[in-house]
Amino acid sequence: MDTGAVIEALSSSLGQRVSRSKSDLDLHGASETHFPPMPPDAVVYPETTAEVAEVVRICAAHRCPVVGWGIGTSLEGHALAARGGVTVDFSRMNRVLEVRADDMDVTVQPGVTREALNTELRATGLFFPVDPGANASLGGMASTRASGTTAVRYGTMRDHVLALEVVTATGEVIRTGTRARKSSAGYDLTGLFVGAEGTLGLITELTLRLHGQPEAIAAAVCAFDDVAGAVAATIDAIQLGLPVARIELLDRASVAAVNAYAGSTLPEKPHLLLEFHGSEAGVRETAETFGEVSESHGASGFDWATRPEDRSALWSMRHNAFYAILASRPGARSLVTDACVPISRLSEAIEATQADFAQHGITGPILGHVGDGNFHAIVMFDDTDAEAVTRAHDAAHRLALRSLDMGGTCTGEHGIGMGKMRYMEREHGPAWRLMGTIKHALDPDGIMNPGKLVPPCN
């Protein structure tokens, strides 16, 4: 790769929107992970699809790596420039292009964040439900197949991307999908690019499904004697078809951290926090039914609220739980795991993890999107203590293997990036090589986000 020639060609197309400043390279070489910085050789700020296509064509001509960048909230180092090259920062492609209220869909550029979209939608009576916590870009959320607290009701990014515009590895612009709600017309290319982590092309436009803002929202909270009771109540609620919009588990350690952080006085037991969406009567009925279900599994202190301020108080506990947990060990670094198992194995998976942590002296409070079987342990450690770092990583490793052994996945919603490559062969077996075959067919020179997702030979 002749970096100078690449930069020169990019500059003649994008002028000042090609940066080699140290601050730009540092920013785009950093991540939320423990991986060392991996800066690109240059960062470009395209404003149009045509410019993205031109960037990729230039890079393709020089076999120069191309890495997409949304807003940098990835937890697995997806956008680290593992082999240098050019990082394409989508922050200037941040327009909501068209809201179609009757069709309940919207077309956006990839740099729009989910909060910006929902602000734009506020007056329409519609909203975009996928909520991974961070105010991520929608292009990044599609590329990592993100989800979050609302997936149990509304689904993941996979369920919300109707159509894409993509710049392929050759710099060609293609469109996948249509605005029809469903189609049987050929391979689901939209679904192939969602979750491809920029290894097959760069998403330059997304058409997303929206939902009507619910007439009423209720929040609820209750405590259980053990995780198994909380999970059993969740299974019952889902089998009953209760329209639960969020159902989140905080384990005992998480509750203790939340109490300490927020001055709350929740009993130090596993808790479920819930949200119900529907009509006024519907959420009342759902909340009451859930109260009965939870009591039959030993829950205590069931309480629900429809007033916005009461709901906010409940959910701010959940939203702040991550910070509360970090604050419980000032100065500690953290490592966030992402196991997702069949829900019948969930309490076993969490309890085995807690036992493992206790055995190895690991501090790792657990939060879970329990309706999906997905839970995160926030493993904290002192990163100046090499032995502690190793112990933390080993514990996370055992947790990922446990998830796979239980018929689950190594990553429910964070993606592979740099952090989960070691599990791909174990999770997919020969299907991983098939992913490599697809990658090689669509990107023969391996310029799109190299070092990620597919087997190394590709």
Added chain:
Amino acid sequence: MDTGAVIEALSSSLGQRVSRSKSDLDLHGASETHFPPMPPDAVVYPETTAEVAEVVRICAAHRCPVVGWGIGTSLEGHALAARGGVTVDFSRMNRVLEVRADDMDVTVQPGVTREALNTELRATGLFFPVDPGANASLGGMASTRASGTTAVRYGTMRDHVLALEVVTATGEVIRTGTRARKSSAGYDLTGLFVGAEGTLGLITELTLRLHGQPEAIAAAVCAFDDVAGAVAATIDAIQLGLPVARIELLDRASVAAVNAYAGSTLPEKPHLLLEFHGSEAGVRETAETFGEVSESHGASGFDWATRPEDRSALWSMRHNAFYAILASRPGARSLVTDACVPISRLSEAIEATQADFAQHGITGPILGHVGDGNFHAIVMFDDTDAEAVTRAHDAAHRLALRSLDMGGTCTGEHGIGMGKMRYMEREHGPAWRLMGTIKHALDPDGIMNPGKLVPPCN
């Protein structure tokens, strides 16, 4: 291709379960379409995945086409052996392998039909909702990305396949997906094989999502002065988030046919037939709210029922509508279209189609999965009249183009098969070639269902 050598090798593996009888070849060379018979050279009846893999390996060694066969209900000739070869009939792989009630999933062999699965599930409190009308095999439904009347609430096959076992074009057995409810671990290969129409491999096992049987079901019916009113009521209901499980449109001509067939006395106007799933109180509230919504769009005669016999009476009208329409023109052949458009364009699409039919003297009652923007015209014609045949096909052609022009798809749920190949380039543009690139990478010799889905050069 040395057919004799293929047959010999197959026979040494499968013995009597290789058939070259005329009746077998005729059956597997026929379809529900206007295409002429295209029989294979042999039909095999494997009983295990290992046998399917052996069949594909034998065929691969001789570059012999391999075509999957479920139960033969495809409407687009997917399983016609366009280039001869071996048809793999999955009727002996028809076992429900494992029902996991807590996880609300099931693993089945591809030859299990949706009715057989639901019979098996009856005692569990769970059901499989995807209902394309025909009692299709689940392998075939996955391969065509089928849906039907319940997609508005529960989604399509794309939303229900969690994991697959597939025999690839080289005869390798791979597994895609896991039993976790969601995953961000690499390319969505499950989604790639769903809807691939057997052109990338043969599905030998499916893990499917199930749902809890609703506590209560209500059915409703109402008449509108025009299609636009029915569509507007549908849009309102969906924006309100009403848990509508089915919402089906019958146009005036369909209602007339149903009345004549069943002796019913519905007013000869466009009708909506609906089904609501939920709690007792929930379906009552939903039905009442829908009654108000529909009246605001000029509906009359709104009536709803929760008693099973009353619901059956309503839905038997819908289920028999296809036969009622055929009976309205005894001896006529039919051609079923499958346009699907953004719902904001739906009434315009239907009205333009009705006007087009009137202008060209076409009889084509229209039924629609109106919540998805998907509608079928049952175009009837006398197949001994060459000019009438041409007129019918031309009308269906204009309808498909109209759907594409409105931002929709040429096929909402029936698939491409032989019937919709001519629209692929127009619908997908350069993305169609990308489908061809994937096909070529995974099946370089083009043995898997050749002549289907991808550009002819592949």
